[in-house]
Amino acid sequence: MTRLIALIYGLASYAIFFITILYAIGFVDGMIVPKDINAGTEVPWLEAVLVNLALMSLFAIQHSIMARKSFKQWWTQYVPASVERSTYVLFASLSLLLLFWQWRPMPAIVWQINNPQLAMAMTGLSLFGWVLVFTSTFLINHFELFGVQQVVQNLSNSEPSAPVFRTPLYYKFVRHPIYLGFIIAFWATPLMTVGHLLFAAVTTAYIFVGIFLEERDLVELFGDDYRRYRNRVSMILPWRKSERPPTQRHANPFGLSGER
Numbered sequence: 001m002t003r004l005i006a007l008i009y010g011l012a013s014y015a016i017f018f019i020t021i022l023y024a025i026g027f028v029d030g031m032i033v034p035k036d037i038n039a040g041t042e043v044p045w046l047e048a049v050l051v052n053l054a055l056m057s058l059f060a061i062q063h064s065i066m067a068r069k070s071f072k073q074w075w076t077q078y079v080p081a082s083v084e085r086s087t088y089v090l091f092a093s094l095s096l097l098l099l100f101w102q103w104r105p106m107p108a109i110v111w112q113i114n115n116p117q118l119a120m121a122m123t124g125l126s127l128f129g130w131v132l133v134f135t136s137t138f139l140i141n142h143f144e145l146f147g148v149q150q151v152v153q154n155l156s157n158s159e160p161s162a163p164v165f166r167t168p169l170y171y172k173f174v175r176h177p178i179y180l181g182f183i184i185a186f187w188a189t190p191l192m193t194v195g196h197l198l199f200a201a202v203t204t205a206y207i208f209v210g211i212f213l214e215e216r217d218l219v220e221l222f223g224d225d226y227r228r229y230r231n232r233v234s235m236i237l238p239w240r241k242s243e244r245p246p247t248q249r250h251a252n253p254f255g256l257s258g259e260r
């Protein structure tokens with residue numbers, strides 16, 4: 001019975017996440033949803049900046065803290081391990097929904113593309129970013145990332161699968177295609193307002209902090225496999241890294257050579 005409740009909870013959290021990500025596309029790209037990033041009542045700019053920063057910080061803090069191993073160890077004393085990931089997904093979705101609801105528009109224009117073909121190309125590029133995000137989650141393990149695999153395994157009384165290091169397709173070119181997808185989706189817009197710029201800049205900065213924390217955990221989890229991968233494949237932009245032995249990189253972090 002408890003396992004069935006866990007499954008229903010996991011599926012409900014996944015459904016809320018799915019609605020949230022669809023809303024996020026409409027919110028950022030100004031499509032379909034009732035309130036997008038430039039909609040709503042205008043308030044004094046200082047109030048708008050403070051409220052928007054607080055909303056983004058709430059998401060960032062929740063998202064970073066709940067993803068750490070030490071937090072999970074403490075938290076699973078109170079929450080069954082099988083629903084830990086679903087709870088994380090649920091809290092992240094709720095903090096994003098709060099952001100969409102309470103976001104204060106800042107409509108001053110930073111850039112605007114008036115050429116219809118070019119404007120459409122920018123929106124297309126943003127949608128390509130979302131496709132990159134979505135498809136990359138399947139390359140890693142979509143249902144494990146969003147907690148569904150854990151509640152299904154728990155229902156069938158099987159052991160949770162150990163994390164597997166994967167580098168398929170996009171992961172051969174960049175280490176963080178999901179984050180690259182978000183950056184493209186947030187910056188490629190035909191109408192960049194001050195509010196949208198604040199959103200794109202803060203989330204991009206947060207992504208780089210997230211990468212730092214995530215890679216620390218990945219090195220701990222996968223050891224030399226991840227270190228070698230990091231030496232070989234670039235972080236976010238798909239250009240080839242010059243291959244150098246890892247020892248030389250550590251010994252000589254500024255790339256200064258004593259050789260003449």
Ligand SMILES: C[S@@+](CC[C@H](N)C(=O)[O-])C[C@H]1O[C@@H](n2cnc3c(N)ncnc32)[C@H](O)[C@@H]1O
Nearest residue numbers: 136140164165166167171175176177178179180
């Ligand atoms: C939201 S995903 C982001 C993945 C990656 N940073 C990206 O941008 O595509 C975060 C989860 O992916 C896992 N992860 C990241 N890279 C991975 C890889 N190459 N293989 C397996 N899991 C990975 C992390 O351990 C973390 O649980």
